[in-house]
Amino acid sequence: MAQEVKVPTLGESVTEATIGEWLKQPGDAVAQDEPIASLETDKVAVEVPSPVAGVLQEHSVAVGDTVEVGAVIALVEAGAAPAAKGDEAGKASEAKDDSKAKGAGDAQAKESASAPSSSATLSSDANQTLSPAVRRAVLEHGLDPSTISGTGKDGRLTKEDVLEAAKNKKSGGTVEDAAPQQAKTADTGTSGGERREERVKMTRMRQTIAKRLKSAQDNAALLTTFNDCDMSAVIEAREKYKDLFAKKHDIKLGFMGFFAKASCLALKDIPAANAYIEGDEIVYHDYVDISVAVSAPGGLVVPVIRDADQKGFAKIEKDIADFGKRAKDGTLTMQDMQGGTFTISNGGVFGSLMSTPIINPPQSAVLGLHRIEDRAVVVDGEIVIRPMMYIALSYDHRLIDGREAVTALKIIKEAIEDPTRMLIDL
Structure with missing residues (x-):
């Protein structure tokens, strides 16, 4: 039936x-x-x-x-369907990988002699199992999806898997990471000198991201204030306690925990940065739910660390690690991203030196983190080298005055430069 x-x-x-x-x-x-x-x-x-x-x-x-x-x-x-079909497919895939590993040299010679075009690289079966984003990435980089190990749920390929394979290919990786040369030539069109265009419908998530960001620009009075902070104390604390922390809590001690706790201090002193406008009213919160911007295959998502002001470093780091893993696997739920009173976005992981982050409506403020780099600074009248990071706070000027925004960012800076402040609530 x-x-x-x-x-x-x-x-x-x-x-x-x-x-x-x-x-x-x-x-x-x-x-x-x-x-x-x-x-x-x-x-x-x-x-x-x-x-x-x-x-x-x-x-x-x-x-x-x-x-x-x-x-x-x-x-x-x-009916009595063979539920083990997926397992058999997985075993077959493992056997295929083992076979490739044993005969990589023969495979390389064989592939270079009979490489398919990029359009042929994706078989009809592959087209049926790859998501549109993964399919575009495979074609763009001229890769054979059957040679890439998937890290998504049930072993499916993610866009990150394809990008990593393309990166390995450029750096002279193994045959499994390399694309057939003929596929590359056909994809770029270098042989015929032709130029191509491709029209791809935006995903629902990308359309929503576009609408929400444009809405934030249209409806909020956005302004950004900047500061920089010396990361020496945080780096020293991580180096000193990272092994003990990992042994006790089974999680690495990262930078985000420090900035989350520092933000909680700032939001406690500047409650407007933890509020939002609804109609002609201001909604204040006596709790801090921090939205953490996480990169996912379909776009940027912002899962929420609930009651961050009540959690310790270990719990915050575990929440962030869990969000990152589930974002990559595509298993985040709607409940994970609902709510949030303040956002932290870390562009530094991608190499950003400075940016003006945009608020996540209906929130009124977002903290932007950037890369750490050694710079010459003046300390006690002497020029010294310190690991510095630019930090930015974008805010809705309708609700948050400049003095409040600057003060909030200064509190975060001081807490990072002297982490003891987070212990004694200063």
């Missing part, structure tokens, strides 16, 4: 989604609760599981279609 596969409840106020990709094709065996489709919502990707074990009979909608909660998207014929 055929069972209907319906769009599940997606979260508060979310009523529709877009079919991002089909993880299973008609005729494929599926186990109960095995994901068969990925939906793109305004904030996250949501996987749709099969309600029963059986065989996927048909797709009722196509990739790119918009579907509402409760809509039927597929039919599964219930």
Whole structure:
């Protein structure tokens, strides 16, 4: 008997989604609760599981279609489906990798002699299992997806996997990371001198990001104040206690924990930076929920560290590490990103020296972190070298005055330069 596969409840106020990709094709065996489709919502990707074990009979909608909660998207014929199909595929993939590792030299010679074009690099099966973003990245870099190990859920390829393979290829990596030379030539069009364009529909998440950022510019009076801070004390503390911290808490001691706690001090003294405007009222919070900007395959997401002001360094670092892993795997939920009273965005991990971060509506302030670099500074009348970081606070000037914004950023700077302040609440 055929069972209907319906769009599940997606979260508060979310009523529709877009079919991002089909993880299973008609005729494929599926186990109960095995994901068969990925939906793109305004904030996250949501996987749709099969309600029963059986065989996927048909797709009722196509990739790119918009579907509402409760809509039927597929039919599964219930029956004794071989639930181990995924396991067998995984074993086959492992065997394939082992075979490649043993005969890398032969494979390299063989590939260079019979490399396919970039359009042929993606077989019809590969096209069915790769997300649009991954497919674009594979074509752009002229890679063979079957030679790249996936780190996503159930071993699926992520965009980061493709970019890492492309990076290894440029630095002279193994045959598994390298693209066929003919594919590269066909993709760039160097042989014929032709120039190409590609039109790709924006994902629902990217459209939402664009709308929210533009809305922030249109509706808020944005302004940014800057400062710089000497990272010597934090670096020294991390170096001194990193081993003990990791041994006790099973997590690395990072910089974000220090900035989260320093921000809590600032928000306690400057409550307007932890508030937002709703109509003609200001909504203040007696708690601090910090949204942390995290890079995900589909775009930037901002999961929330709840009650950051009540948590210690270890719990904050564990929350951040968990968010980073789940963002890469695509398993963040709507609940993870709802709320948030203040945001921290770390562009330094990508090498940014200075930026003007944009607020995350309806919040009124965002702290921007940047890369640490040794600079010459004057200390007690002498020129010395110190590890310095520029920090920025963008804020809604309708709610936060310049004096308050500058003061909040100064509190953060002082707490980072003298972490003892965070212990004695100064």
